[in-house]
Amino acid sequence: MLVKGDAIASELNALAREMAFCGELRYRGNTKIFGEAEPAEYLYQIVKGAVRTYKLLSDGRRQIRAFHVPGDIFGVETGEVHRFTAEAIIDTTVRLANRGRSGADHDALETNKLLKLVTLNLQHAENQMMLLGRKNSLEKVAAFLIEMDGRLTTTGALTLPMGRRDIADYLGLTLETVSRELSRLKSLGILNFKGKKTQQRKIVLLDRSRLAELDP
Amino acid sequence: MLVKGDAIASELNALAREMAFCGELRYRGNTKIFGEAEPAEYLYQIVKGAVRTYKLLSDGRRQIRAFHVPGDIFGVETGEVHRFTAEAIIDTTVRLANRGRSGADHDALETNKLLKLVTLNLQHAENQMMLLGRKNSLEKVAAFLIEMDGRLTTTGALTLPMGRRDIADYLGLTLETVSRELSRLKSLGILNFKGKKTQQRKIVLLDRSRLAELDP
DNA sequence: CGACTCCTTGACAGCGTTCAACAGTAGTGG
DNA sequence: CCACTACTGTTGAACGCTGTCAAGGAGTCG
Numbered sequence: 001m002l003v004k005g006d007a008i009a010s011e012l013n014a015l016a017r018e019m020a021f022c023g024e025l026r027y028r029g030n031t032k033i034f035g036e037a038e039p040a041e042y043l044y045q046i047v048k049g050a051v052r053t054y055k056l057l058s059d060g061r062r063q064i065r066a067f068h069v070p071g072d073i074f075g076v077e078t079g080e081v082h083r084f085t086a087e088a089i090i091d092t093t094v095r096l097a098n099r100g101r102s103g104a105d106h107d108a109l110e111t112n113k114l115l116k117l118v119t120l121n122l123q124h125a126e127n128q129m130m131l132l133g134r135k136n137s138l139e140k141v142a143a144f145l146i147e148m149d150g151r152l153t154t155t156g157a158l159t160l161p162m163g164r165r166d167i168a169d170y171l172g173l174t175l176e177t178v179s180r181e182l183s184r185l186k187s188l189g190i191l192n193f194k195g196k197k198t199q200q201r202k203i204v205l206l207d208r209s210r211l212a213e214l215d216p
Numbered sequence: 217m218l219v220k221g222d223a224i225a226s227e228l229n230a231l232a233r234e235m236a237f238c239g240e241l242r243y244r245g246n247t248k249i250f251g252e253a254e255p256a257e258y259l260y261q262i263v264k265g266a267v268r269t270y271k272l273l274s275d276g277r278r279q280i281r282a283f284h285v286p287g288d289i290f291g292v293e294t295g296e297v298h299r300f301t302a303e304a305i306i307d308t309t310v311r312l313a314n315r316g317r318s319g320a321d322h323d324a325l326e327t328n329k330l331l332k333l334v335t336l337n338l339q340h341a342e343n344q345m346m347l348l349g350r351k352n353s354l355e356k357v358a359a360f361l362i363e364m365d366g367r368l369t370t371t372g373a374l375t376l377p378m379g380r381r382d383i384a385d386y387l388g389l390t391l392e393t394v395s396r397e398l399s400r401l402k403s404l405g406i407l408n409f410k411g412k413k414t415q416q417r418k419i420v421l422l423d424r425s426r427l428a429e430l431d432p
Numbered sequence: 433c434g435a436c437t438c439c440t441t442g443a444c445a446g447c448g449t450t451c452a453a454c455a456g457t458a459g460t461g462g
Numbered sequence: 463c464c465a466c467t468a469c470t471g472t473t474g475a476a477c478g479c480t481g482t483c484a485a486g487g488a489g490t491c492g
Contacts (some may be wrong), residue, residue, distance in 0.1 A: 051464055055342065057432045061350040063340060078335045083342060107313035108324035115331045118338055119294045125341035126271065126281060126299060132390030134277040137448065164471065172349030177448055198458065200469060216273045353480065380439065390481055395440055412489060415438060 008120050015073070015116055020096040021045065027088035033075075036085045038117060040077035042096040043117075046070050049092025050161035053084045054169065064170040067162060069152045076117045089161045090145040130171045135216075141181040142214035146190070149205060157194055160201040185211070224336050228262060231289070231332055237261065243304035249291075252301045255294035258312040259333075262286045265308025266377035269300045270385065280386040281302040282340060283378060285368045292333045306377045348388045351432070356387040357397040358430035361407070373410055376417040401427070 017108060024047065027033055033044065033051065044051075051068040065084055068074045074086060077099070131143055149158055160167075164175040171178065182200075185191050190211050194202035205211060240263065243249055249260065249267065260267075267284040276359040281300055284290045290302060293315075344418060347359055360383060365374055376383075387394065398416075401407050406427050410418035 029275060055346050057346065057350060059432055061432075063346040063349045065345065078331060080341060083339060089396045111324060111327045111331060115334065118331065118334050118467090122334055122338045122341060123299060125338060125345060128345055129281065129341060129348060130271050130273065132345060133279045133385075134273060163469095174449055175471080176450085176473085180448090183472070198316060199457070206393075216275055216277075365435095391439080392441085392482085393480060396480095399440070415489070416440090 008124055011116075011120060015113060019043070019045070019073075019097050019113065021097045023096040025094050025096065025200060027094070029088055029090040029092075031088050033086040033088060033092075033094070034082050035099060036058055036083065036193055037081050040075065040082045041097060041099060042075060043073055043074045044075045044086070044094045047093040047095055048147045049094075050089040051086055051094075051172075052089055052090060052162065052166055053086045055084050062110075062169045063172070064166060065128075065149075066121075067166075067170065069161070073117060076114065078114065078118065099193065105157065132204060137171075137177050138181050138184065139215055141167075141178060141185070142175060142211055145185075145203070145211060146208075147213055149208070153205075156204065158203040160203065160204060163201075222401075224340055224363045227332075227336060231329060233260070235261070235289075235313050235329065237311040239312045239327075241310050243308045243310070243314065245304055245308075247304050249302040249304060249308075249310070250298050252299065253297050255296060256291065256298045257315060258291060259289055260291045260302070260310045260312060263309040263311055265310075266305040267302055267308060267310075268305055268378065268386075269302045273302050278385045279388070280382060280397055281344075282337075283386065285365075285377070286390040289333060292330065292337060294330065294334065297403060304307075305382065340375075353389055353393050354397050354400065355384075355385075355431055356389060357394060358427055359403065360387055361419070361421065361427060362431055366422070369421075372420065374419040374421060376419065406430075 027049070034040070036055065039056070046068055048070055051067065051072075051074060052060050052064050053066050053074055054064040056062050066074070067089075075082065077083065131140055135143065145158070148160065152158065152161075162170075164178050167173075168175040168178045182191070182203075186193065190205070190207045192204045192206060193200040194204055226382070243265070250256070252271065262284055264286055267288075267290060268280050269282050269284065269290055270278050270280040272278050282290070283305075291298065293299065347356055349357065361374070364376060368374065368377075378386075380394050383389075384391040384394045398407070399421075400411065404426070406423045408420045408422060409416040410420055
């Protein structure tokens with residue numbers, strides 16, 4: 001069975017507590033943190049805010065690998081350069097951790113932590129492959145909500161930091177389809193919007209069990 | 217830019233040469249090697265044959281993670297159990313390598329090798345996410361041929377061990393669509409079939425540069 | 433020979449995309 | 463304060479890519 005997002009996230013948090021961080025940086029919304037193929041010098045842990053990591057095709061098609069929220073670690077690379085771009089979605093604060101000296105081999109403890117992090121990334125990617133290749137649009141949106149529910153629900157409401165376009169590029173859909181399926185879930189009584197008429201990024205999940213049934 | 221399959225494969229081969237293998241097993245085509253959630257005790261390296269690794273949804277929808285051909289290592293798990301099923305596609309011989317003692321921490325050298333293997337898996341998964349989420353059917357089939365061309369071309373011809381159904385479940389398509397796009401590539405003069413009328417698994421690539429242009 | 437598997441091909445349907453219009457909110461500057 | 467613009471999100475209508483359903487050919491095996 002698939003491991004859900006929250007299980008992965010909680011293990012990430014446990015790992016993060018043991019790491020040695022060495023600095024802090026702030027980014028405004030929609031600004032680049034690092035780009036694909038740039039040298040990878042640090043690990044990043046989010047203190048506040050949200051980040052998307054993605055790859056692009058030459059014609060601009062975008063596939064978002066993952067969303068990262070407070071507590072998450074990203075930029076885990078074992079090679080010399082980043083394999084994807086990272087951007088702050090909203091105003092974001094990150095802590096930096098040094099990667100082990102490149103070239104020289106790391107000490108065993110550090111490599112073990114790195115192994116754990118890369119493995120969690122791989123698990124997430126494998127689950128996302130299943131979603132992208134074999135789920136329909138309603139199932140994709142349901143899975144997305146379940147993942148985010150497990151990671152950033154605070155006060156009973158789910159406040160999405162990202163817009164419809166980002167969600168679409170995460171799920172392999174268009175923003176219109178995402179919007180339609182969210183409306184469908186609302187009309188089914190499974191969720192409700194809370195914010196202003198547009199910018200509907202505050203969602204209240206009314207029926208988690210029926211939502212879960214939509215994600216096979 | 218995306219790392220192509222052959223780059224990953226060649227690094228795998230380099231790694232494999234340093235590993236300590238401890239046994240050999242044979243499997244007939246379409247037989248299980250290990251199942252999802254079963255205890256993970258070994259690493260496997262293919263000597264001869266071909267293997268698919270995949271996940272299933274409860275209703276039977278299948279997503280193939282990867283195809284493995286001679287030289288490849290699969291079953292790289294850091295947890296206690298396998299996250300996916302592995303099946304021999306055709307008659308297959310594999311070598312077994314012990315995973316480090318679970319629980320106790322492995323020596324640094326071994327962990328480093330494991331890290332390399334998991335990272336290569338992650339790279340492949342990230343590229344596959346781009347393919348599944350954002351490429352159309354022709355681009356998917358082209359990418360598949362390019363990947364396989366880099367891994368199992370021997371005598372100028374590309375002999376695919378897997379059937380259309382497997383290819384479809386790897387690319388997030390149906391077998392009919394795979395068949396149609398292969399026919400299209402043939403009618404475009406980019407490839408030719410070599411085998412008997414059905415069982416068209418021998419493919420000759422006539423124009424690799426035009427094929428590459430189809431994969432953005 | 434008949435049953436079976438694998439693949440191809442055609443016709444059609446439908447899911448998701450594309451194109452478009454519109455609404456609500458925020459920011460800017462007169 | 464209000465116009466004007468920009469941005470985000472929703473919704474409708476039409477299209478088209480891919481899936482579904484079906485038929486048929488070619489090869490294999492008992």
